[in-house]
Amino acid sequence: MENVQKALERVLLQVQRPARYTGGELGSIVKDPSQVQVRFAFCFPDLYEVGMSHLGMKILYALQNAREDCWCERVFAPGPDLEGLMREHHIPLYGLESFDPIADFDIIGFTLQYEMSFTAILNMLDLAGLPVRSSQREALAPIVVAGGPCACNPEPLADFIDLFLLGEGEELNMDLIDLYKACKQEGVSKKEFLRRAAQIPGVYVPSLYEVTYHQDGTIQQVLPRDGAPAVVHKRIVKDLDKVFYPENFVVPFTEAVHDRAMVEVLRGCIRGCRFCQAGFIYRPFREKKPDTVDKNAHALCDHTGYDEVSLTSLSTSDFSGLEPLLEKMLTWTEPDGVSIALPSLRVDNFSKELMDRVAAVRKSSLTFAPEAGTQRMRDVINKNVTEEEVLRTCRTAFEGGYTNVKLYFMIGLPTETDEDVAGIIHLAQKVVEEFYHTPNRPKGRGVNVTVSVACFVPKPFTPFEFEPQDGIESLRRKQKILLETVKSKKISVKYHDSPTSFLEAALARGDRKMCAMIEHAWRQGSKLDGWSDYFSMERWEEAAQACGIDLGFYANRSRSYDEVMPWDHLDYGVSKAFLIRENQKAHSDAATPNCRQHCSGCGANHLLGGACFG
Amino acid sequence: MGDLLYQTAVRAFFRKEGRVKYISHLDLVRCVSRALKRSGLPVWHTLGFNPHIYTTFALPLALGYESRCESMDFRLVEDRPMEEVQERLNEVLPSGIQVYQAKPPKMKPESIAWADYDIVMEVDSLSGEGLLEKFQEWLSQPQLITMKRGKKGEKAIDLKPHLQVWNLQANPSQLRMTMRTAAGTTLNINPTLALDAFALQGGEKADWLSVTRTAILTKELEPFE
Numbered sequence: 001m002e003n004v005q006k007a008l009e010r011v012l013l014q015v016q017r018p019a020r021y022t023g024g025e026l027g028s029i030v031k032d033p034s035q036v037q038v039r040f041a042f043c044f045p046d047l048y049e050v051g052m053s054h055l056g057m058k059i060l061y062a063l064q065n066a067r068e069d070c071w072c073e074r075v076f077a078p079g080p081d082l083e084g085l086m087r088e089h090h091i092p093l094y095g096l097e098s099f100d101p102i103a104d105f106d107i108i109g110f111t112l113q114y115e116m117s118f119t120a121i122l123n124m125l126d127l128a129g130l131p132v133r134s135s136q137r138e139a140l141a142p143i144v145v146a147g148g149p150c151a152c153n154p155e156p157l158a159d160f161i162d163l164f165l166l167g168e169g170e171e172l173n174m175d176l177i178d179l180y181k182a183c184k185q186e187g188v189s190k191k192e193f194l195r196r197a198a199q200i201p202g203v204y205v206p207s208l209y210e211v212t213y214h215q216d217g218t219i220q221q222v223l224p225r226d227g228a229p230a231v232v233h234k235r236i237v238k239d240l241d242k243v244f245y246p247e248n249f250v251v252p253f254t255e256a257v258h259d260r261a262m263v264e265v266l267r268g269c270i271r272g273c274r275f276c277q278a279g280f281i282y283r284p285f286r287e288k289k290p291d292t293v294d295k296n297a298h299a300l301c302d303h304t305g306y307d308e309v310s311l312t313s314l315s316t317s318d319f320s321g322l323e324p325l326l327e328k329m330l331t332w333t334e335p336d337g338v339s340i341a342l343p344s345l346r347v348d349n350f351s352k353e354l355m356d357r358v359a360a361v362r363k364s365s366l367t368f369a370p371e372a373g374t375q376r377m378r379d380v381i382n383k384n385v386t387e388e389e390v391l392r393t394c395r396t397a398f399e400g401g402y403t404n405v406k407l408y409f410m411i412g413l414p415t416e417t418d419e420d421v422a423g424i425i426h427l428a429q430k431v432v433e434e435f436y437h438t439p440n441r442p443k444g445r446g447v448n449v450t451v452s453v454a455c456f457v458p459k460p461f462t463p464f465e466f467e468p469q470d471g472i473e474s475l476r477r478k479q480k481i482l483l484e485t486v487k488s489k490k491i492s493v494k495y496h497d498s499p500t501s502f503l504e505a506a507l508a509r510g511d512r513k514m515c516a517m518i519e520h521a522w523r524q525g526s527k528l529d530g531w532s533d534y535f536s537m538e539r540w541e542e543a544a545q546a547c548g549i550d551l552g553f554y555a556n557r558s559r560s561y562d563e564v565m566p567w568d569h570l571d572y573g574v575s576k577a578f579l580i581r582e583n584q585k586a587h588s589d590a591a592t593p594n595c596r597q598h599c600s601g602c603g604a605n606h607l608l609g610g611a612c613f614g
Numbered sequence: 615m616g617d618l619l620y621q622t623a624v625r626a627f628f629r630k631e632g633r634v635k636y637i638s639h640l641d642l643v644r645c646v647s648r649a650l651k652r653s654g655l656p657v658w659h660t661l662g663f664n665p666h667i668y669t670t671f672a673l674p675l676a677l678g679y680e681s682r683c684e685s686m687d688f689r690l691v692e693d694r695p696m697e698e699v700q701e702r703l704n705e706v707l708p709s710g711i712q713v714y715q716a717k718p719p720k721m722k723p724e725s726i727a728w729a730d731y732d733i734v735m736e737v738d739s740l741s742g743e744g745l746l747e748k749f750q751e752w753l754s755q756p757q758l759i760t761m762k763r764g765k766k767g768e769k770a771i772d773l774k775p776h777l778q779v780w781n782l783q784a785n786p787s788q789l790r791m792t793m794r795t796a797a798g799t800t801l802n803i804n805p806t807l808a809l810d811a812f813a814l815q816g817g818e819k820a821d822w823l824s825v826t827r828t829a830i831l832t833k834e835l836e837p838f839e
């Protein structure tokens with residue numbers, strides 16, 4: 001057969017933006033295949049422009065390639081135009097660096113960022129020429145692994161992925177590669193490799209666990225086999241000042257969604273917003289020292305030539321060293337013409353001074369996330385922001401020259417009433433009024449308040465994992481309430497589609513019975529479900545029916561506290577007892593202080609072997 | 615930096631070979647600006663509210679073509695030896711883009727009149743000989759009329775006076791040739807236009823094609839410098 005590169009040359013000029021498929025970017029790493037023992041295909045189950053914005057992939061790419069014995073390459077889902085041509089011309093899915101088919105690699109690793117990418121994984125395995133089910137891939141190579149936030153409930157993918165990596169990847173991936181290398185040299189079977197891999201802390205091998213069900217479809221028990229641990233604990237990196245951080249990124253030729261330097265300042269979150277999965281699964285809270293972040297950022301900007309650097313984390317304004325960090329960074333960013341972006345500022349500690357310092361370099365639009373419209377509702381979800389704080393922040397923003405404010409909310413939250421829904425618009429209205437009450441507001445300009453409303457999706461490892469998702473009818477009714485409550489042209493409402501949220505809710509809390517449905521949906525054509533152009537709810541409904549799955553059972557059912565969840569044998573640090581306590585507090589409208597104020601005993605400190613603070 | 619007047623103009627000649635042929639002209643411009651920034655050279659920025667590195671390209675290359683004779687112009691605010699400029703740029707450019715010479719610009723881009731291309735094509739249903747025969751037949755017509763898209767829609771044009779072909783050779787599966795076409799700001803003919811015309815007028819569409827620009831020439835057929 002012709003090599004992949006030449007086969008591609010025959011078709012690439014027929015596709016949109018071919019540079020997405022040819023690699024060779026600055027910072028991409030090419031090695032001599034005869035000099036490495038492990039070839040790793042890092043797969044992002046979405047398009048290049050999405051995947052290339054992802055920080056985790058950049059870190060693991062650089063880390064694995066820092067090993068002389070390993071060559072890590074990037075692989076993305078092709079757009080529908082190229083996919084059609086690949087299938088027509090029998091071009092297998094390949095690594096961007098070598099153009100070699102990934103079916104010949106040692107390890108294929110997927111990152112699970114969102115549930116809607118599950119079918120893309122099957123599609124990529126198929127494009128690689130591999131059977132999608134792990135039981136049908138008999139050889140040791142390629143081993144198919146997956147990590148990332150959705151690995152916290154990997155059960156809907158249990159039949160496809162050989163093993164999951166729970167928690168932070170830096171140390172875990174190294175352990176896995178070491179074991180694989182030894183097993184390859186020894187010539188052991190895939191079965192034996194998986195048995196040994198299950199002994200690495202943080203590795204979950206689904207085929208070593210047997211799940212039994214009650215008559216009503218809930219889980220009876222999950223039994224480990226072959227010496228696999230009864231509970232798999234996620235891995236974390238204890239000291240972020242010592243953790244590997246890339247000095248260089250692959251700089252795409254064509255524009256990615258976030259095409260800039262990114263430095264991570266902290267992991268975890270002190271807030272404990274009850275709807276937010278990331279806020280729990282990334283615990284405990286750990287920070288880098290300002291010096292470390294400054295060094296990381298400076299090296300990265302020098303090597304990549306980016307003129308924008310973002311300080312990323314779940315909640316960058318909770319970074320205790322933010323002021324000294326900005327001071328340090330401004331000494332070189334200003335002369336170099338580099339702007340600093342703070343993407344996740346919280347409304348309740350957004351000071352004018354901080355805003356000025358960022359605005360001194362570049363002024364961008366202002367976005368806040370009060371998440372709910374009434375104080376009661378915000379107490380239920382533990383979003384500790386008051387109306388007064390929202391308005392005060394907006395006033396500061398208006399005084400600073402801003403006239404566009406974007407507010408993020410959710411509907412369909414537990415215990416929500418129509419009054420809470422209308423409260424979203426009332427809050428937006430108050431922001432509009434605040435603008436006209438601000439004496440030194442920008443003159444001669446009006447204010448625009450965009451209200452962006454998402455449907456709440458209950459997620460595993462949150463206090464709301466027990467909650468039913470609001471039904472589609474109810475969500476549609478609430479969307480109508482929103483529109484009817486708007487009385488001002490200065491407020492515009494945007495909302496996300498409810499069918500997508502419904503499917504996301506079902507998959508997020510799904511179990512192994514869903515594997516067949518996912519495969520069915522994929523075989524019927526689902527493959528880039530995150531893109532509304534390619535998503536079809538009818539196809540999923542048909543797949544659910546064909547496989548005897550009731551999506552409502554997963555999305556809209558309330559769980560009792562003693563129900564065995566599909567993910568209960570995985571430990572992400574926070575205990576179920578804590579989640580139950582938090583759920584009870586939510587139902588009595590009671591807030592929980594943040595971790596800096598008071599430790600609520602979630603259990604994540606055990607991963608550190610001591611207290612989180614002090 | 616934006617308030618300084620520039621000292622030297624530089625024309626850097628570079629190759630664009632291998633997989634980077636798939637990066638569009640727009641992406642190339644961005645890639646080169648970033649490289650200039652990383653090079654640490656004292657590059658001149660445009661004046662005004664949003665200063666940026668100033669670059670111009672003499673003759674943009676079509677997507678999918680390789681080249682051994684591209685050039686771009688930029689300015690420095692301090693004099694630097696041209697060898698240093700070349701070296702520093704090559705340290706920071708992605709592989710496949712390589713500067714082989716840097717010197718002060720001698721000619722205006724308007725003086726460009728011709729460009730030479732090496733072409734290799736394969737048609738799955740034809741041997742190299744078969745393809746050669748068909749191509750020669752097409753080429754020997756007294757006129758080579760085809761439609762060319764311009765600013766004001768499509769227009770018929772005779773390619774004959776704007777195109778010369780030599781070095782026609784066949785090997786078992788391929789046809790090779792060198793093609794010289796009119797180039798520049800007034801009339802720019804890409805070899806693809808000629809090959810498309812061939813495909814429509816009794817020839818075949820290439821299943822695989824490689825086009826490499828080998829020279830950019832003035833009216834007097836001197837290399838553009």
Ligand code: SF4
Pocket residue numbers: 283284285595596598599600601602603604605611612613
């Ligand atoms: S152990 Fe306490 S301080 Fe640490 S994350 Fe849990 S609640 Fe917060």
